[in-house]
Amino acid sequence: MKRIPWWTAALAAGALLALVGLRAQAQPRDAVKEIERYREALAEGNPAELWEARGEGLWKAKRGPRQVSLEGCDLGKGPGVVKGAYATLPRYFADVDRVMDLETRLVHCMVTGQGFTTAEATRQAFGDGAKRSDIEALVAYVTAESKGVVMDVAMNHPREREAYALGERIFFFRGGSHDFSCASCHGESGKRIRLQDLPNLTDAKDAQRAYTSWPAYRVSQGELRTMQWRLFDCFRQQRFPALEFGSEASIALTLFLARNANGGTFNAPAIKR
Numbered sequence: 001m002k003r004i005p006w007w008t009a010a011l012a013a014g015a016l017l018a019l020v021g022l023r024a025q026a027q028p029r030d031a032v033k034e035i036e037r038y039r040e041a042l043a044e045g046n047p048a049e050l051w052e053a054r055g056e057g058l059w060k061a062k063r064g065p066r067q068v069s070l071e072g073c074d075l076g077k078g079p080g081v082v083k084g085a086y087a088t089l090p091r092y093f094a095d096v097d098r099v100m101d102l103e104t105r106l107v108h109c110m111v112t113g114q115g116f117t118t119a120e121a122t123r124q125a126f127g128d129g130a131k132r133s134d135i136e137a138l139v140a141y142v143t144a145e146s147k148g149v150v151m152d153v154a155m156n157h158p159r160e161r162e163a164y165a166l167g168e169r170i171f172f173f174r175g176g177s178h179d180f181s182c183a184s185c186h187g188e189s190g191k192r193i194r195l196q197d198l199p200n201l202t203d204a205k206d207a208q209r210a211y212t213s214w215p216a217y218r219v220s221q222g223e224l225r226t227m228q229w230r231l232f233d234c235f236r237q238q239r240f241p242a243l244e245f246g247s248e249a250s251i252a253l254t255l256f257l258a259r260n261a262n263g264g265t266f267n268a269p270a271i272k273r
């Protein structure tokens with residue numbers, strides 16, 4: 001018979017003790033607090049950093065038919081300025097005479113700067129476990145450069161005000177098989193689905209906390225998820241038709257949420273269950 005090394009047994013015993021200890025501790029605690037604790041523990045080494053590093057590489061690499069980098073891309077603070085840019089998005093861009101969020105602007109730069117077609121640039125908007133998304137990596141890099149920056153989304157241009165009003169209408173618009181609106185799940189405090197607390201997005205503090213914590217590495221999915229993905233998935237939860245990537249509706253809704261988060265300190269890419 002093969003002998004089991006002493007340390008294997010010791011490890012197993014230790015692990016068992018740790019488990020028992022954890023369980024004994026976990027019982028009286030609120031599950032939400034447990035998740036919070038778990039988040040804090042994981043935040044020390046957030047796998048989102050892998051996306052950020054890949055995104056930085058993509059930003060600086062000469063790519064596309066024209067073989068140029070994205071370093072000339074203007075995210076609203078001037079060509080190539082990444083620091084703090086996300087905290088001011090979505091915003092009006094005079095060169096295209098419309099409001100854009102980060103993703104739409106990145107696609108714009110990939111098309112007009114690097115020479116990709118829109119179809120090529122948006123082919124893999126979200127990673128699916130098998131194939132990672134370049135856009136998500138770029139979003140991780142750019143958003144990380146706003147960590148610690150106070151949200152400051154302007155509403156000076158009429159187009160920005162229009163987008164906000166549209167986003168607000170979408171937020172409260174009820175429809176679909178369940179007659180849900182965003183507000184059905186996110187319009188009151190203290191609501192939850194199973195273990196998940198639903199943020200009240202009409203409350204300033206909750207709205208700030210929610211918006212400033214995306215993108216996030218989702219432990220349950222092993223993927224970094226962007227705000228666009230969050231909205232896409234909530235449309236699904238709402239039993240609405242799929243939210244089109246980069247559509248006017250998605251930009252308007254993002255601007256509505258971002259503007260309501262003004263004054264909050266941006267703190268993402270985060271890590272979530």
Ligand code: HEC
Nearest residue numbers: 180181182184185193196197199209210230234235237238
């Ligand atoms: C059927 C209920 C439901 C509807 C309707 C719904 N959501 Fe959600 N939403 C959720 C759930 C569940 C979560 C995830 C909570 C978690 O995992 O902690 C969530 C999370 C979010 C978050 C991230 C919150 C955070 O702190 O991480 C945002 C932002 C959000 N929803 C926006 C919206 C918007 C905008 C709409 C309307 C288009 C909407 N939701 C519609 C259930 C819903």
